[in-house]
Amino acid sequence: MAFTPRVFSGIKPSGDLHLGNYLGAIRRFVPLQDTHQTIYCVVDMHAITVWQEPEDLRRWTYEIAAAYIAAGLDPKRSIIFNQSQVVEHAELSWIFNCVARMGWMSRMTQFKDKAGENSEQVSLGLFAYPSLMAADILLYKATGVPVGEDQKQHLELTRDIAKKFNHDFRKQIKAFGHDEEFFPLTETLATGPAMRVKSLRDGTKKMSKSDASDMSTIYMMDDADMISKKIKKATTDPEALPTEAAGLAGRAEAENLVQIYAALADLSVADVLKEYGGSGWGRFKPALADLAVAVLAPVATEMRRLVGDPGEMDAILRDGAERARAIAQPVMDDVRKIVGFVR
Numbered sequence: 001m002a003f004t005p006r007v008f009s010g011i012k013p014s015g016d017l018h019l020g021n022y023l024g025a026i027r028r029f030v031p032l033q034d035t036h037q038t039i040y041c042v043v044d045m046h047a048i049t050v051w052q053e054p055e056d057l058r059r060w061t062y063e064i065a066a067a068y069i070a071a072g073l074d075p076k077r078s079i080i081f082n083q084s085q086v087v088e089h090a091e092l093s094w095i096f097n098c099v100a101r102m103g104w105m106s107r108m109t110q111f112k113d114k115a116g117e118n119s120e121q122v123s124l125g126l127f128a129y130p131s132l133m134a135a136d137i138l139l140y141k142a143t144g145v146p147v148g149e150d151q152k153q154h155l156e157l158t159r160d161i162a163k164k165f166n167h168d169f170r171k172q173i174k175a176f177g178h179d180e181e182f183f184p185l186t187e188t189l190a191t192g193p194a195m196r197v198k199s200l201r202d203g204t205k206k207m208s209k210s211d212a213s214d215m216s217t218i219y220m221m222d223d224a225d226m227i228s229k230k231i232k233k234a235t236t237d238p239e240a241l242p243t244e245a246a247g248l249a250g251r252a253e254a255e256n257l258v259q260i261y262a263a264l265a266d267l268s269v270a271d272v273l274k275e276y277g278g279s280g281w282g283r284f285k286p287a288l289a290d291l292a293v294a295v296l297a298p299v300a301t302e303m304r305r306l307v308g309d310p311g312e313m314d315a316i317l318r319d320g321a322e323r324a325r326a327i328a329q330p331v332m333d334d335v336r337k338i339v340g341f342v343r
């Protein structure tokens, strides 16, 4: 049986959304609506793997759902919901905790990065996070996920879990009338060039919701003055812009700003340098600020309208959760039978 071409992706409500989330994720979700059944989740259960103030968690949950819609996702075509409304995510993730091996989980570099020196003090949930991510994807038998470079290792783990489940339960899977492959081996979907937006203060660090310095991050809801101020103050070097992409080597901050311009304008880096090569920052930064405002302002205006109407947002999230459950529940019914749970 062929699997339905289906996409799942999610963003954690763990901070204000920023330009990296927009260019690296949200904007890339939109065209997939034309080729796949698309499921876009606000992964609130992932967010609480580190402490979240409950009021902030609620606010950011609405903000992400609003950003999805403001950026062009249509809640009638895409399923938009928050993860905790579909309890099957938690149930499947427990089963996957019993399929995944400690050795696999211990190799996850993102856990090591996030836990740092403090691995004894972080939550058990942070360690088990990739197993919940596998459940998010496989609960819908998603065939593709548009994730960035940083999530590749987690996606491999998702495939390892699917393979081991398909293998360990192959007899039951067949006996219940399924093909041997109960879960698909989900692929990474490339939608345009992979975009890694870096901090405005340090071109070697990614722009992140949890960065301590607000000046390093352009938030999607920043107003025009704030965007201009942050770009004006962005760390650069004294050199003029090069005329060719190779000239950006070893100039991480300059490269980041040029890449942001290229992504916002839908141009190649070479095209941007054709226009600005030889120019100083005094010409380039104001042009970049104007472009960022032109792209982000309409999205932010629509986000503000949507978050200002919690009734509408609740209705969208409830409807999305209902449609998500309609896919997830039959899958979970089969999983329970396959595993041997009595109902």
Ligand code: AQP
Binding pocket: 010, 011, 012, 013, 014, 015, 019, 020, 021, 023, 024, 025, 146, 147, 148, 149, 150, 151, 195, 196, 197, 198, 206, 207, 208, 209, 210, 211
């Ligand atoms: N700087 C970035 N450049 C490109 N893409 C990015 N993403 C995040 N930062 C950048 C993409 O956004 C999606 C959502 O990510 P997430 O919220 O699930 O977690 P994250 O990647 O850990 O995002 P943050 O902003 O860095 O959050 P915190 O600080 O809470 O950990 C993903 O597709 C990611 O690739």
